[in-house]
Amino acid sequence: MCYHSIMEGKFMEIKIKIFQEALKDKVSTNTLKSYTTILRMILDGKLEVKSKARHDQASAVLTKAKEIGLDVDYTLTKWSKRGDKNIKKNIIDKLIDNDKLNKILTACPNTDKGNELRLAILISYNSGLRLSEVLALKPTDIVLNGYIRLNIQGKGEKYRTTYLNKSANINLDNFNGFNINIGYVEANITRIALKTGINFTFHSLRHTFATTLLKGKVSLPKISKLLGHADISTTAIYLHTLDEVDDAMKNLGF
Template sequence: MDDIRQRLPTKPVRFLDKLRQHMRGSGLAYTTERTYIHWIRRFILFHGKRHPDEMGIREVEHFLTHLAEDRDCSVGTQRIVLNAMVYLYGRFLEKPLDGLAFTEAKRPRRLPVVYSRDEIAAILSQLNGVGRLRVQLLYGSGLRSAELLSLRVKDIDFASSNIFVRSGKGNKDRTTMLPQGVVPDLKRQIERVALLHAQDIAEGYGEVYLPDALARKYPSASRETAWQFLFPASRVGPCPRTGVVRRHHLHPTALAKQIRRAVRAAGIHKPARAHAFRHSFATHLLEAGYDLRTIQELLGHADISTTEIYTHVVNRGEKGVQSPIDRLAASPNLIREQSQLYGGLGAIAN
């Protein structure tokens, strides 16, 4: 239940608790909250546990430069840390960081890991049942692993062939496509969830976690099948926020392990990552001729420049750039010359 916000004191006293309360009041996504808190804590430790209110621009510059020069962090990581510092000082402490000057990270953003269609088929052949369905949705809908695991039964709209992604990255909602090929398996999975939910209710459980606002607005929703997670955990457990015993969704590590085993069993030597299926989804749509704007909306990217990275890994195919050596190889004269050359070399060897 790592994605459930920890309960805070009504009147926080500790600095980080006050900061968390401010972030929640500002509407930051929980993933953003955790990331910012992680880097702010590291910032405080880096400066010998000094209070942020006693520090300022010079210390922030020192920390950002340290990450670039001593830790060799990526451009993306340094940007995230900068955002955390800007939030800490600009919004929470109300001490804007004007005129920051620091060494910028040089390690470039790497190209995404993309599986070919044959590799996707090979990976799926190593999976079955609900495990196969999860990977089919990662690839067929372009979902992030956290988005997949957070899906509720009600988020699947068979009538419109849409999947509703709630509070995705950036705390934004969006829709993405529902692959028609998985519809029968999805309906069977929802039936399994309904049966499991009925069993939980019979055993005295049956509630599912809802964010505070929803829990207050719909007090009985937590016991309805529609709000149950599409991919529930195998066991119930106590909620870290309230202590109520509930069934949460499958843990991300279980999904990651399953994917790693399938990729290895398929004999694929690329990194085994759940996010690679999302990259493959975007790349294969681009290869099929879909425009970047459509792909951007399906992926939920705020900036199209993020989507443009897939233009660097797309397979150009017959309509794209052809290597000059491939053009030479297609020449009848070259083929004849190569045949004569190899024949001559064979005679010399003999």
């Protein structure tokens, strides 16, 4: 490795440290981890903006960096749906059916961390939670009252209620929270995708959940509330706080 590359790597780590120190008391631990991952990809020239969610994440990171006076040489272009015609096809291609799910679960490491990864995958597949939301789950966030209710702190530090599909028979009796982190999950998901030949990311689990609900006739506003979308539509903004499982969800096993 040349001297220039070594120095670039050191400068990148210094910037990341400055960023983390400046924000550690201003955002949640999981948000900071997500921001750090995005910042690292930006500085390393590996950021791919293929969705509005990723665009919003990158925009938030660049805004925070500017606020603390951190120089980040990156120009984020304005998001345009017309500029990404392949998004819908990309989502469809990465949907996960039961056969693919079983192959993915089988390919997880046979270790304690691997068991946690399996649980994280199952929870997201059956609830639509984001990776950061899954890993932030605590035993006190899970409420059993005929349904499996999850109290979630999502993006933007906003709280919402969602549900875990009962028909999945996920055992949470001894759940004490996750010890694995985002880096471990993403690295293993990449490895599993290569090993199984299945084109997917962890976020594909969330897309699959939403698609399953749509096919099951659950209303779009209900789905937007379950997923914690902030900008799905004007109608969704005015919905009442979600606190009940509706009939369409019951038919899907909630």
